[in-house]
Amino acid sequence: MTKTIDRDVAAEARRFSFWAPDFSRSVTVGVDTSQAAYHAFEWAARHAWSLRTDLQVFLADPADATVQRVLERLPMLTAHFRPSGDDPVSALADASSSSATLVLGCRGERHRSLGLGSLVLPVLRRARCSVVVVRGRPPAIRGEYGWITAAVGGCEDPVVLRRAVELCRTRRARLRLLHVHPPQPHGASVPRDEVSVRRAVLFLRTTAPELVPEVQIDGRHPHEAVAALDSDLLVLGRGGQQDGVGLVTRAALYHSSCPVLVARPEPLHDQGVL
Numbered sequence: 587m588t589k590t591i592d593r594d595v596a597a598e599a600r601r602f603s604f605w606a607p608d609f610s611r612s613v614t615v616g617v618d619t620s621q622a623a624y625h626a627f628e629w630a631a632r633h634a635w636s637l638r639t640d641l642q643v644f645l646a647d648p649a650d651a652t653v654q655r656v657l658e659r660l661p662m663l664t665a666h667f668r669p670s671g672d673d674p675v676s677a678l679a680d681a682s683s684s685s686a687t688l689v690l691g692c693r694g695e696r697h698r699s700l701g702l703g704s705l706v707l708p709v710l711r712r713a714r715c716s717v718v719v720v721r722g723r724p725p726a727i728r729g730e731y732g733w734i735t736a737a738v739g740g741c742e743d744p745v746v747l748r749r750a751v752e753l754c755r756t757r758r759a760r761l762r763l764l765h766v767h768p769p770q771p772h773g774a775s776v777p778r779d780e781v782s783v784r785r786a787v788l789f790l791r792t793t794a795p796e797l798v799p800e801v802q803i804d805g806r807h808p809h810e811a812v813a814a815l816d817s818d819l820l821v822l823g824r825g826g827q828q829d830g831v832g833l834v835t836r837a838a839l840y841h842s843s844c845p846v847l848v849a850r851p852e853p854l855h856d857q858g859v860l
Contacts, residue, residue: 612639612686614678619646626720629689631657640664641664668681687847706719727845729819730818731816731844734753738786739782742849754797769806780803812841822847823849
């Protein structure tokens with residue numbers, strides 16, 4: 587059963603709907619009572635509105651009034667509310683199978699100050715769609731920079747670039763390609779590998795000729811590179827095997843100055859190779 591907010595009546599007027607909506611292109615967000623979760627909810631609501639799609643909201647507290655105040659500013663957005671229950675990881679992972687994007691706050695109720703929320707990595711490992719972890723500077727969360735950054739340099743570059751292009755088109759943003767080339771231990775000198783950047787530029791010329799990317803090759807450590815971005819969103823792949831994420835992705839989840847989208851391929855659309 588799905589509870590639907592009718593945007594044409596008073597905010598407190600709610601109705602129960604027994605129809606089965608198609609959530610295949612919807613945005614799903616998990617909300618507890620933490621400040622980070624409210625930022626994630628605002629981001630998810632604006633994102634769903636920009637895509638003209640529905641928003642699925644998994645609430646830890648059904649009596650939470652904060653989400654209602656956000657929805658009042660987006661009167662044409664349809665939101666479907668569900669309880670997250672005692673196992674929010676499973677609830678969100680299950681919802682991801684019928685969603686286009688899953689949105690989380692970087693920290694939950696139990697991690698209000700430091701570190702990464704306890705649900706983020708477990709959900710990321712099990713999610714069947716792209717996951718956005720909302721963190722960073724307030725202007726980035728509000729989408730004020732006008733830049734989408736795609737981190738390239740791995741086998742997941744095609745899906746990363748496709749997601750970045752979609753976001754640039756939706757938001758009318760500019761595109762930046764970021765390749766992190768961290769310093770080597772003990773001062774070892776290793777030539778920079780710029781092949782992935784050249785391949786990404788060629789890929790974009792074919793798939794999105796209207797976008798001329800800015801290229802940034804950063805020689806700092808990953809956590810320093812992602813913390814310095816003036817961007818509305820950082821798009822990257824999951825990367826390596828540790829906790830289901832690679833070195834750059836892990837650094838982004840902990841240190842990025844903007845929300846992070848970890849892209850997951852859609853088999854019918856993301857089979858392109860660079």
